[in-house]
Amino acid sequence: MSEECCGSGEPNTNEPDATPGRFGWNELNVPDVEAAKKFYGEVFGWEAQTQEMAPGVDYTFFSQGKHMIGGLVSPPAEAGCPPHWAAYVNSADISADVAKAKAAGATILVESMEVPNAGTFAVIQDPQGAVFSLWKAAENAG
Numbered sequence: 429m430s431e432e433c434c435g436s437g438e439p440n441t442n443e444p445d446a447t448p449g450r451f452g453w454n455e456l457n458v459p460d461v462e463a464a465k466k467f468y469g470e471v472f473g474w475e476a477q478t479q480e481m482a483p484g485v486d487y488t489f490f491s492q493g494k495h496m497i498g499g500l501v502s503p504p505a506e507a508g509c510p511p512h513w514a515a516y517v518n519s520a521d522i523s524a525d526v527a528k529a530k531a532a533g534a535t536i537l538v539e540s541m542e543v544p545n546a547g548t549f550a551v552i553q554d555p556q557g558a559v560f561s562l563w564k565a566a567e568n569a570g
Contacts, residue, residue: 446518453516454498461502516563522548525562
């Protein structure tokens with residue numbers, strides 16, 4: 429088969445995996461976005477592309493060649509959260525998955541919340557204390 433037809437054998441992963449139940453996105457939350465861009469660029473060769481998601485709200489996407497790595501954001505100082513990587517599990521139904529997590533003993537740290545023009549998320553702490561987020565992309569998200 430030709431490379432033109434099938435590429436180099438590596439999948440084009442410009443789009444993250446959106447399969448429900450799988451980890452589909454990682455997001456770095458730090459106060460200094462520019463320092464993070466520099467660090468991860470130097471260490472891993474990640475490229476950073478920043479887009480305005482809403483007036484006054486920027487979001488940075490990390491990639492390495494054709495591979496989408498994750499996102500980068502600076503949370504508001506008043507949020508008081510320490511720098512961390514957040515892992516997102518894809519969801520076909522945030523409300524149903526939150527209900528299942530509650531029934532299984534989880535603590536819901538952030539109830540279902542919409543991100544305009546992007547999707548919906550919730551933040552969950554499992555019974556042992558590990559934190560993860562659920563994510564469902566908006567139907568019209570680009």
